[in-house]
Amino acid sequence: MKNDEPLILAFCCHYCAYAAADLAGSMRLEYPDNVRVLRLPCTGKIEVDYLLTAFERGVDGVIVAGCLEGGCHFLEGNLRARRRVERAKQLLEEIGLEPERLEMFNLSSAEGTRFAEIVTEMSGRLARLGPSPLRAERRSTEGGVDPRTSEVVETPEVSEVSRAEATIAGERP
């Protein structure tokens, strides 16, 4: 993955989108490789702070992919997720980021093709929007103080994309 490609984080429900992503792989479908899939037991696990933290740590876009409406394994987790995504979009607008960087999609586990389409669509949208200004800021920062931990951060040796990926994987930025 190139450094200038948008980095997308996809929160995927175990019962649908995650299985659909798996199916897309089994079907040998091609989709942009700049998406990082994070499996959740249900999109109802999503909280607004998960979404904002992802943007704060430098991802360019976030996908929330849950079951078809009416088809949630936990009855209404995907409906709750939709409301939280809407609230996070309002906050993004207040912050000064484009709300279009965040989107919720609904699909079933049989829709591997649809998963590939969603990732392609978001990747194209984010390429049009350009990199997140928060990520650009981090690129230009030479060391400094991490606002979350108040720890002094050394000048990064690794690329910003690698750092963001490490963050997604649960490591400290």
Place this chain on the structure above:
Amino acid sequence: MIVADRKSVGEIRDMIKDHDRVLLTGCGTCVTVCLAGGERETGILGSAVRMALKLIGRGNVVVDECTIERQCEDAFIDALAPRVADYDAICSLGCGAGVQALAERFPEKPVYPGLNTQFIGILESQGVWTEKCVGCGNCRLGEFAGICPISRCAKRLLNGPCGGSREGRCEVNPQIECAWQLIYDRARSLGILDRLETIAAPHDWSAGIDGGPRKVVREDQCIAGVESAR
């Protein structure tokens, strides 16, 4: 409980942008219940404000979060005191009382409000809070079948309804139920309509906010002596 809502991210950002280290302080009592300033909301706002600051080139401002059990009582602020020394300013997500309690406790630190305190109210339905009490200092709910005409009638009429009551709705805003219709309906169902036949006396507003800040003193509880409480 006290109901509040959050100020916009931009307004909070502009208040704190000139400081280097800001402690965003939530409150675990009323504003947690009304989803405005509890631990979760403080975390969300912290993230939002940090991003907003970065976007105006003030990404070097450190914004940390913490939540204490109750901001409006000095004993609970003790837990916060050791941390405050490391910060230039505090942004409180408590109600107006919480903001002022922090300001009194930390006279050398600027304290900014992150919320707009709205009213004393109740949870009407999930995510909806409505005003029920203005804290007038002289409760007369017993005269009005348990429904307050001061907080719930737009004209604060003690002898209502006015001519603007239309099918149980207020002429000020059709979304508002006419308090006097509610009083009448409830009095009728309780069989106490006769209480409404007497003219309600004018309200004693001297117990209200207009005479300056009010104070409640329980002499038997004043360990430091009653005189110190006066």
